[in-house]
Amino acid sequence: MENIVEMKGVNKRYKDFALQDVSFSIKKGYITGFIGPNGAGKSTTIKLLMNLIKRDSGDIFVFGLDNIAREKEIKERIGFVYDESYFYEELTIREMKRIIAPLYRRWDDLAFQRYIDSFELPTRRKIKHLSKGMKMKFSLAVALSHHADLIIMDEPTSGLDPVFRREILDILADIIQDEEKAVFFSTHITTDLDRIADYITFIDRGRIVFNSPKDEILEQYGIVRGAKELLDADTRKEFIGLRETAVGFEGLTSNVQMAEELFGDEALIETPSLEDIMFYTVRGRRHA
Numbered sequence: 001m002e003n004i005v006e007m008k009g010v011n012k013r014y015k016d017f018a019l020q021d022v023s024f025s026i027k028k029g030y031i032t033g034f035i036g037p038n039g040a041g042k043s044t045t046i047k048l049l050m051n052l053i054k055r056d057s058g059d060i061f062v063f064g065l066d067n068i069a070r071e072k073e074i075k076e077r078i079g080f081v082y083d084e085s086y087f088y089e090e091l092t093i094r095e096m097k098r099i100i101a102p103l104y105r106r107w108d109d110l111a112f113q114r115y116i117d118s119f120e121l122p123t124r125r126k127i128k129h130l131s132k133g134m135k136m137k138f139s140l141a142v143a144l145s146h147h148a149d150l151i152i153m154d155e156p157t158s159g160l161d162p163v164f165r166r167e168i169l170d171i172l173a174d175i176i177q178d179e180e181k182a183v184f185f186s187t188h189i190t191t192d193l194d195r196i197a198d199y200i201t202f203i204d205r206g207r208i209v210f211n212s213p214k215d216e217i218l219e220q221y222g223i224v225r226g227a228k229e230l231l232d233a234d235t236r237k238e239f240i241g242l243r244e245t246a247v248g249f250e251g252l253t254s255n256v257q258m259a260e261e262l263f264g265d266e267a268l269i270e271t272p273s274l275e276d277i278m279f280y281t282v283r284g285r286r287h288a
C-alpha cells in the first residue's frame with residue numbers, strides 16, 4: 001500500500017508544548033481521520049506537514065518528496081482546507097476564483113463550475129456573506145478543481161450543522177473513489193470518523209498513540225462492564241482507562257481477547273466507539 005505522506009521522528013518544541021518523535025503515514029486511496037484532545041498537537045502537526053512552521057528535527061515526505069526541498073511541486077498537488085479563511089472577504093466567489101486559478105498548473109475551470117453547481121454556491125455573493133458551511137464548500141471546490149491528490153483539512157466539519165456535515169462527508173467519500181487520492185482531516189467529531197474513516201491517527205500530548213486501520217482498532221479494543229468485585233490489582237492492569245461507579249465499572253482494554261479470557265461471562269464486553277477509545281485513553285494517561 002502506497003504512502004502518500006510519511007512523517008518520521010518529527011520533533012517540534014514550543015515553550016510549553018512539544019511534539020515528540022511523531023511518526024505516521026497517510027495511505028493512498030483512503031480517508032485518514034486525525035483525532036486527539038484539545039491542545040494535543042493536531043494543528044501543529046498539520047502545519048509542519050504543510051511546511052507552515054519549521055520542525056526541529058525529523059523527516060517529512062509527501063508523494064515521496066522532502067516537504068521542504070520540494071515544497072512548490074508538492075503544494076500543487078495538495079488541497080488544503082482549514083478553518084481560518086484565506087480568501088479575500090470583500091471579493092465574490094467568482095472574483096476570488098480568478099485570483100486563485102492562475103496559481104495552479106492543473107486548474108480545471110470546468111471542474112470548478114461543476115462543483116460550484118453541485119454545491120449550490122452563489123458565485124456573485126461576497127465571501128464575507130457566505131455561511132461557514134458555504135465557505136467550507138468553496139474551499140473544497142477550489143481544492144478539487146486543481147485536481148489535488150491529497151486533501152488535508154483542519155477540522156472541516158466543526159461548526160457545521162448535521163445536514164452540511166453529511167454533505168461534506170459524502171464529498172470526501174467520493175474523492176477517494178478512484179483510489180488515486182487520499183484525504184487527511186482532523187476532527188473532534190468522532191462519529192464522522194466512525195462513519196467514513198479507513199485509518200485513524202490518534203495523538204495525545206504531542207505523541208502519536210496509534211496510526212492504524214479503523215477496523216483493526218475496533219477489533220482490538222473493547223469496552224468492559226462488570227461488577228466491582230472483578231477489579232483487583234491484576235485485572236486493573238488490563239485497562240487503559242477505568243471509570244468506577246458505586247456498583248460497577250466500565251473500562252477500556254486494547255486486548256479484547258485477554259479480557260474475554262480473564263472475565264469470561266462475568267463481564268459484558270462490547271466494541272467501543274472512537275469516542276470511548278479517545279476518552280479512556282486520555283483519562284488513563286492523565287491518571288497514570
Ligand SMILES: Nc1ncnc2c1ncn2[C@@H]1O[C@H](COP(=O)(O)OP(=O)(O)OP(=O)(O)O)[C@@H](O)[C@H]1O
Nearest residue numbers: 014015016017036037038039040041042043044045
Ligand atoms: N506558536 C506557538 N507558540 C507556542 N505554543 C504554541 C504555538 N502554537 C501552538 N502552541 C501550543 O501547542 C499546543 C498544541 O496546539 P495545537 O493547536 O497543535 O493543538 P490541537 O490538537 O490542534 O488543539 P485543538 O483541538 O484545540 O485545536 C497547545 O498547547 C498550543 O498552545
